Amino acid sequence: MKNTLKFLSILFLSILMFSMKQDKPTKVIFFGDSITQAGIGPGGYITKMKEMLEKQGIKSKYQLIGAGIGGNKVYDLFLRIEDDVLAQNPDVVVIYIGVNDVWHKTSHGTGTDADKFTGFYNAIIKKLQSKGIKVICCTPAVIGERTDNSNAQDGDLNYYSGLIRTIASKYDCPLVDLRKEFISYNLKNNPQNKESGILTTDRVHLNDTGNQFVADLMMKAILK
Amino acid sequence: MKNTLKFLSILFLSILMFSMKQDKPTKVIFFGDSITQAGIGPGGYITKMKEMLEKQGIKSKYQLIGAGIGGNKVYDLFLRIEDDVLAQNPDVVVIYIGVNDVWHKTSHGTGTDADKFTGFYNAIIKKLQSKGIKVICCTPAVIGERTDNSNAQDGDLNYYSGLIRTIASKYDCPLVDLRKEFISYNLKNNPQNKESGILTTDRVHLNDTGNQFVADLMMKAILK
Amino acid sequence: MKNTLKFLSILFLSILMFSMKQDKPTKVIFFGDSITQAGIGPGGYITKMKEMLEKQGIKSKYQLIGAGIGGNKVYDLFLRIEDDVLAQNPDVVVIYIGVNDVWHKTSHGTGTDADKFTGFYNAIIKKLQSKGIKVICCTPAVIGERTDNSNAQDGDLNYYSGLIRTIASKYDCPLVDLRKEFISYNLKNNPQNKESGILTTDRVHLNDTGNQFVADLMMKAILK
Amino acid sequence: MKNTLKFLSILFLSILMFSMKQDKPTKVIFFGDSITQAGIGPGGYITKMKEMLEKQGIKSKYQLIGAGIGGNKVYDLFLRIEDDVLAQNPDVVVIYIGVNDVWHKTSHGTGTDADKFTGFYNAIIKKLQSKGIKVICCTPAVIGERTDNSNAQDGDLNYYSGLIRTIASKYDCPLVDLRKEFISYNLKNNPQNKESGILTTDRVHLNDTGNQFVADLMMKAILK
Numbered sequence: 001m002k003n004t005l006k007f008l009s010i011l012f013l014s015i016l017m018f019s020m021k022q023d024k025p026t027k028v029i030f031f032g033d034s035i036t037q038a039g040i041g042p043g044g045y046i047t048k049m050k051e052m053l054e055k056q057g058i059k060s061k062y063q064l065i066g067a068g069i070g071g072n073k074v075y076d077l078f079l080r081i082e083d084d085v086l087a088q089n090p091d092v093v094v095i096y097i098g099v100n101d102v103w104h105k106t107s108h109g110t111g112t113d114a115d116k117f118t119g120f121y122n123a124i125i126k127k128l129q130s131k132g133i134k135v136i137c138c139t140p141a142v143i144g145e146r147t148d149n150s151n152a153q154d155g156d157l158n159y160y161s162g163l164i165r166t167i168a169s170k171y172d173c174p175l176v177d178l179r180k181e182f183i184s185y186n187l188k189n190n191p192q193n194k195e196s197g198i199l200t201t202d203r204v205h206l207n208d209t210g211n212q213f214v215a216d217l218m219m220k221a222i223l224k
Numbered sequence: 225m226k227n228t229l230k231f232l233s234i235l236f237l238s239i240l241m242f243s244m245k246q247d248k249p250t251k252v253i254f255f256g257d258s259i260t261q262a263g264i265g266p267g268g269y270i271t272k273m274k275e276m277l278e279k280q281g282i283k284s285k286y287q288l289i290g291a292g293i294g295g296n297k298v299y300d301l302f303l304r305i306e307d308d309v310l311a312q313n314p315d316v317v318v319i320y321i322g323v324n325d326v327w328h329k330t331s332h333g334t335g336t337d338a339d340k341f342t343g344f345y346n347a348i349i350k351k352l353q354s355k356g357i358k359v360i361c362c363t364p365a366v367i368g369e370r371t372d373n374s375n376a377q378d379g380d381l382n383y384y385s386g387l388i389r390t391i392a393s394k395y396d397c398p399l400v401d402l403r404k405e406f407i408s409y410n411l412k413n414n415p416q417n418k419e420s421g422i423l424t425t426d427r428v429h430l431n432d433t434g435n436q437f438v439a440d441l442m443m444k445a446i447l448k
Numbered sequence: 449m450k451n452t453l454k455f456l457s458i459l460f461l462s463i464l465m466f467s468m469k470q471d472k473p474t475k476v477i478f479f480g481d482s483i484t485q486a487g488i489g490p491g492g493y494i495t496k497m498k499e500m501l502e503k504q505g506i507k508s509k510y511q512l513i514g515a516g517i518g519g520n521k522v523y524d525l526f527l528r529i530e531d532d533v534l535a536q537n538p539d540v541v542v543i544y545i546g547v548n549d550v551w552h553k554t555s556h557g558t559g560t561d562a563d564k565f566t567g568f569y570n571a572i573i574k575k576l577q578s579k580g581i582k583v584i585c586c587t588p589a590v591i592g593e594r595t596d597n598s599n600a601q602d603g604d605l606n607y608y609s610g611l612i613r614t615i616a617s618k619y620d621c622p623l624v625d626l627r628k629e630f631i632s633y634n635l636k637n638n639p640q641n642k643e644s645g646i647l648t649t650d651r652v653h654l655n656d657t658g659n660q661f662v663a664d665l666m667m668k669a670i671l672k
Numbered sequence: 673m674k675n676t677l678k679f680l681s682i683l684f685l686s687i688l689m690f691s692m693k694q695d696k697p698t699k700v701i702f703f704g705d706s707i708t709q710a711g712i713g714p715g716g717y718i719t720k721m722k723e724m725l726e727k728q729g730i731k732s733k734y735q736l737i738g739a740g741i742g743g744n745k746v747y748d749l750f751l752r753i754e755d756d757v758l759a760q761n762p763d764v765v766v767i768y769i770g771v772n773d774v775w776h777k778t779s780h781g782t783g784t785d786a787d788k789f790t791g792f793y794n795a796i797i798k799k800l801q802s803k804g805i806k807v808i809c810c811t812p813a814v815i816g817e818r819t820d821n822s823n824a825q826d827g828d829l830n831y832y833s834g835l836i837r838t839i840a841s842k843y844d845c846p847l848v849d850l851r852k853e854f855i856s857y858n859l860k861n862n863p864q865n866k867e868s869g870i871l872t873t874d875r876v877h878l879n880d881t882g883n884q885f886v887a888d889l890m891m892k893a894i895l896k
Contacts, residue, residue, distance in 0.1 A: 075747040076788065079795060105781030106329055106557040113782045116748065123751060144379075150386055154379030155368075162374055299523040300564065303571060329557030330781040337558045340524065347527060554777055592827075598834055602827030603816075610822055 025063040028222060029085050031077055032096035035141075035205060036068025043208055048215035049222075062222070065090070073101045073112050074120040081127060093128050094176070094218065095121070098140030098164065099204060102156045118163050125171045136221050137168040139179035141214075144203045146193050147186045151203075176221045178214065185213065249287040252446060253309050255301055256320035259365075259429060260292025267432055272439035273446075286446070289314070297325045297336050298344040305351060317352050318400070318442065319345070322364030322388065323428060326380045342387050349395045360445050361392040363403035365438075368427045370417050371410045375427075400445045402438065409437065473511040476670060477533050479525055480544035483589075483653060484516025491656055496663035497670075510670070513538070521549045521560050522568040529575060541576050542624070542666065543569070546588030546612065547652060550604045566611050573619045584669050585616040587627035589662075592651045594641050595634045599651075624669045626662065633661065697735040700894060701757055703749055704768035707813075707877060708740025715880055720887035721894075734894070737762070745773045745784050746792040753799060765800050766848070766890065767793070770812030770836065771876060774828045790835050797843045808893050809840040811851035813886075816875045818865050819858045823875075848893045850886065857885065 030036045030046055039046040046066045053059045067084045069076065074097050085093055098117070105111030112120075128135050139161035144151025151157075161179040168175040186198055196203045199210035206214060254260045254270055263270040270290045277283045291308045293300065298321050309317055322341075329335030336344075352359050363385035368375025375381075385403040392399040410422055420427045423434035430438060478484045478494055487494040494514045501507045515532045517524065522545050533541055546565070553559030560568075576583050587609035592599025599605075609627040616623040634646055644651045647658035654662060702708045702718055711718040718738045725731045739756045741748065746769050757765055770789075777783030784792075800807050811833035816823025823829075833851040840847040858870055868875045871882035878886060 075751070075792075079747070079750065079791060107555070108785065109333065109554040109557075109777030109781050110783050110785045110788075111781050113780065116782075119751060120747075148382065148386075149373050150379055150383040152380040152383060154382070155374055156376040156379075158372065158378070159374040159376065162372075299527070299568075303523070303526065303567060331779070332561065333553030333557050333559050333778040333781075334561045334564075335558050337556065340558075343527060344523075557781065596830065596834075597821050598827055598831040600828040600831060602830070603822055604824040604827075606820065606826070607822040607824065610820075 023060070025061050026092060026222075027063045027065065027088065027090045028092040028094065029065045029067050029088060029090040030094045030096060030218075031081075031085055032068040032094075032138075033072040033100055034068065034070035035099070036066055036096055037070050038205060039068060039211070039214075040066035043211055045206065045211040045214040045218065048211055049219055052215065052219055068096075071100055071104075072097065073104070074098070074117050074124070075112065078120045078124050081124060085128070086131065090133055092134045092136060092222065094136045094138065094221075095124060096138040096140075096176075096178075097121075098157075098160050099143060102140070102153050102160055103143050103204070105156070106152070114159065114163060117160060118167065121164065121167050122171075125167065125173065129171065135171065135173045136176060137164055137173045138176040139164050141178040141182040141210075142186075142200065142204070144195050145182075145186050145190055145198050145200060146195055147183070147190050148193055151195070174221050174224065176217050178217065181213070181217060247284075249285050250316060250446075251287045251289065251312065251314045252316040252318065253289045253291050253312060253314040254318045254320060254442075255305075255309055256292040256318075256362075257296040257324055258292065258294035259323070260290055260320055261294050262429060263292060263435070263438075264290035267435055269430065269435040269438040269442065272435055273443055276439065276443055292320075295324055295328075296321065297328070298322070298341050298348070299336065302344045302348055305348060309352070310355065314357055316358045316360060316446065318360045318362065318445075319348060320362040320364075320400075320402075321345075322381075322384050323367060326364070326377050326384055327367050327428070329380070330376070338383065338387060341384060342391065345388065345391050346395075349391065349397065353395065359395065359397045360400060361388055361397045362400040363388050365402040365406040365434075366410075366424065366427070368419050369406075369410050369414055369422050369424060370419055371407070371414050372417055375419070398445050398448065400441050402441065405437070405441060471508070473509050474540060474670075475511045475513065475536065475538045476540040476542065477513045477515050477536060477538040478542045478544060478666075479529075479533055480516040480542075481520040481548055482516065482518035483547070484514055484544055485518050486653060487516060487659070487662075488514035491659055493654065493659040493662040493666065496659055497667055500663065500667055516544075519548055520545065521552070522546070522565050522572070523560065526568045526572050529572060533576070534579065538581055540582045540584060540670065542584045542586065542669075543572060544586040544588075544624075544626075545569075546605075546608050547591060550588070550601050550608055551591050551652070553604070554600070562607065562611060565608060566615065569612065569615050570619075573615065573621065577619065583619065583621045584624060585612055585621045586624040587612050589626040589630040589658075590634075590648065590651070592643050593630075593634050593638055593646050593648060594643055595631070595638050596641055599643070622669050622672065624665050626665065629661070629665060695732075697733050698764060698894075699735045699737065699760065699762045700764040700766065701737045701739050701760060701762040702766045702768060702890075703753075703757055704740040704766075704810075705744040705772055706740065706742035707771070708738055708768055709742050710877060711740060711883070711886075712738035715883055717878065717883040717886040717890065720883055721891055724887065724891055740768075743772055743776075744769065745776070746770070746789050746796070747784065750792045750796050753796060757800070758803065762805055764806045764808060764894065766808045766810065766893075767796060768810040768812075768848075768850075769793075770829075770832050771815060774812070774825050774832055775815050775876070777828070778824070786831065786835060789832060790839065793836065793839050794843075797839065797845065801843065807843065807845045808848060809836055809845045810848040811836050813850040813854040813882075814858075814872065814875070816867050817854075817858050817862055817870050817872060818867055819855070819862050820865055823867070846893050846896065848889050850889065853885070853889060 030039060038044050046064050049064055053062055077097055101112035101117055125135050140157055143153040143157060157179060165175060182199055190198045199206060199213055201207045254263060262268050270288050273288055277286055301321055325336035325341050349359050364381055367377040367381060389399060406423055414422045423430060423437055425431045478487060486492050494512050497512055501510055525545055549560035549565055573583050588605055591601040591605060613623060630647060638646045647654060647661055649655045702711060710716050718736050721736055725734055749769055773784035773789055797807050812829055815825040815829060829851060837847060854871055862870045871878060871885055873879045
């Protein structure tokens with residue numbers, strides 16, 4: 001009798017814990033710069049993703065958290081990874097960085113050298129993967145939306161995107177290739193070769209179409 | 225009798241002047257930076273052009289003069305146009321500038337803003353054309369020979385080349401589109417996506433193949 | 449009789465011309481950047497100078513003209529010297545340039561190399577002096593008002609100011625040493641080592657005190 | 673009897689451990705950039721310090737280790753602190769960084785913003801102090817040896833040196849104020865206002881006098 005009770009108790013607790021675990025949503029942190037900081041605002045790409053999850057009736061399965069800070073470069077992510085990411089025990093981290101590493105070279109004289117970009121990016125992934133966290137990489141989308149390769153930072157953005165593709169492959173991380181996707185989209189939708197206004201407001205930050213475009217691509221990567 | 229003599233004299237003088245004019249070679253000045261400075265050295269593109277003219281037996285018809293100074297940007301050409309070009313009364317001036325205007329932005333913090341690049345370029349052409357000098361424009365070839373648009377300055381070089389194309393068209397100047405030609409050549413001849421060694425020694429300055437390549441293109445423009 | 453008339457006519461004309469010459473004001477052009485562009489606005493340093501001349505009752509003796517354009521560097525002055533200065537036949541030109549030549553190195557990657565700064569500055573003075581125009585040079589005042597030599601561009605501003613002092617001396621031009629005067633003023637009036645707010649609004653552009661300070665120094669140089 | 677034996681054993685072990693501790697040298701790591709990388713070479717400042725310790729007969733009391741890598745900025749130190757410093761269990765770490773953080777702004781477009789310089793510097797000190805390691809800070813000496821505050825980076829170097837002084841004070845770290853010491857030395861020993869050749873070979877890296885000068889200052893700080 002006593003044993004039967006004990007058995008039933010354990011069974012009940014196991015079921016409870018299992019169902020609780022089932023209920024625990026997948027925690028996803030978007031780790032990035034001002035684009036991600038705006039992502040949690042009204043109409044931001046993370047906000048849109050939350051709405052999409054709700055519509056699809058799977059809102060409870062995912063917890064989406066924005067950890068974007070304006071002006072951040074790859075080494076800033078490394079500096080704050082403990083406090084802003086690891087402390088929250090995420091299941092998935094989306095690294096969305098690189099625009100300022102390239103852009104600030106001419107705008108502030110404080111961009112990031114390519115070899116150091118790789119070094120810090122690798123270090124971030126290693127730290128996350130060592131905790132069993134799934135890492136998703138993104139290439140930086142655009143600094144200027146001209147489609148004829150004549151935006152001042154196109155060459156450098158392509159180069160740093162190439163570095164990220166290599167890193168993602170090396171560490172077996174899914175890749176959201178925003179650079180490639182934005183260029184494809186603009187080739188179709190920017191016939192006047194405009195600098196901004198297609199997916200961005202100001203050559204860098206996302207307008208509503210851009211936020212939806214990124215939300216769709218991110219969603220695919222996360223649901224995969 | 226007197227009239228006949230007068231007539232013959234005039235006829236004779238006319239023939240003499242005509243033949244003198246025939247004998248006077250077309251004076252061509254190559255106005256540029258270190259690439260043109262090296263152009264008059266052994267194996268340089270201007271040296272090669274002289275050899276080509278000799279082989280074709282038309283050496284006496286053209287006087288090729290190099291006026292390149294290392295580190296020059298468009299405004300340096302404007303500053304020295306009187307002394308180094310106009311003082312020599314050329315028939316043709318080939319403007320070959322733009323690499324340092326783009327490159328020095330990150331290497332020295334002293335590149336040239338796009339609007340000012342256009343302003344000085346226009347001013348140079350106006351000054352030359354006002355003296356009846358034929359102007360030939362060139363786009364800047366390369367800063368890095370990678371073929372996947374991932375050389376850091378590719379975007380900016382493309383943009384400044386676009387500015388030059390517009391200017392050349394506006395002022396009705398023949399264009400030697402080195403940027404376009406170098407990219408085409410590299411797409412065929414640089415399968416390993418190397419940074420240099422195809423047409424350049426160091427991503428910018430011409431190797432022997434590069435000097436011959438430029439010499440051929442310049443020759444076509446001048447003989448046209 | 450005829451001779452007497454002729455003599456009187458000549459005398460009369462001479463007096464007339466002399467008095468006309470007396471009446472013709474000294475035309476002073478201030479040739480510079482955004483600081484000078486703002487100088488002709490309400491409360492600007494040139495506006496203040498005009499008010500000072502009026503108060504002193506010598507308004508008719510000087511015609512003060514602002515020829516400042518925002519973002520200008522030394523080579524921009526050289527490019528527009530014909531249209532904006534020489535076309536107006538000034539008696540005196542005050543060259544007030546240098547802030548952007550230094551500042552834009554890090555803010556835009558398009559500052560001016562020191563040797564080229566000197567080259568263009570010399571060329572401007574030569575062109576003006578060859579027309580008999582009196583040239584007054586100014587050193588660039590400040591980019592940041594901290595008094596402990598810790599404004600990022602202090603070293604470079606000091607260096608370029610040194611270049612201007614040497615040039616002014618070489619071409620025997622009066623010098624308004626704004627750099628030196630601003631530093632002295634701030635050492636007395638900026639005990640809290642503030643970045644701006646003493647003579648500038650934003651580290652560079654003049655507040656009301658700054659405009660008056662510059663007006664006083666310029667006035668001394670012009671009346672001398 | 674048993675107790676007496678036990679007592680003697682403990683006494684013996686205590687003496688042994690005490691004498692071992694006495695014998696264990698103080699391990700000092702110099703953590704920096706190319707200046708420190710050269711410091712362990714022939715005539716380098718760390719090499720000189722070792723020789724000085726030997727002459728003073730206290731060679732066995734200190735183990736001096738160079739951990740300098742060319743081109744390093746503050747965030748590079750943070751990235752490699754685990755592997756290159758903490759893994760060696762040092763007693764003292766001398767942080768000697770800052771030249772490239774300032775210099776690379778114009779030479780490569782990849783310097784370090786002031787607020788991020790502070791952020792990483794703080795993080796390094798916290799990490800070291802949390803392990804009980806004594807931290808000694810250094811200000812960056814010079815980029816150019818002119819004595820009239822006209823080296824291009826003087827303002828920025830002064831500013832970053834000020835940041836380090838504040839940090840050192842906040843974390844109660846001894847400070848080797850190389851910036852201040854080099855300026856004092858040059859004011860006395862560089863009457864011709866030369867750019868280099870007094871304490872440096874090339875405006876930045878130490879010549880023999882410079883290495884000795886730094887060795888003397890470092891020695892004082894370590895022996896204190």
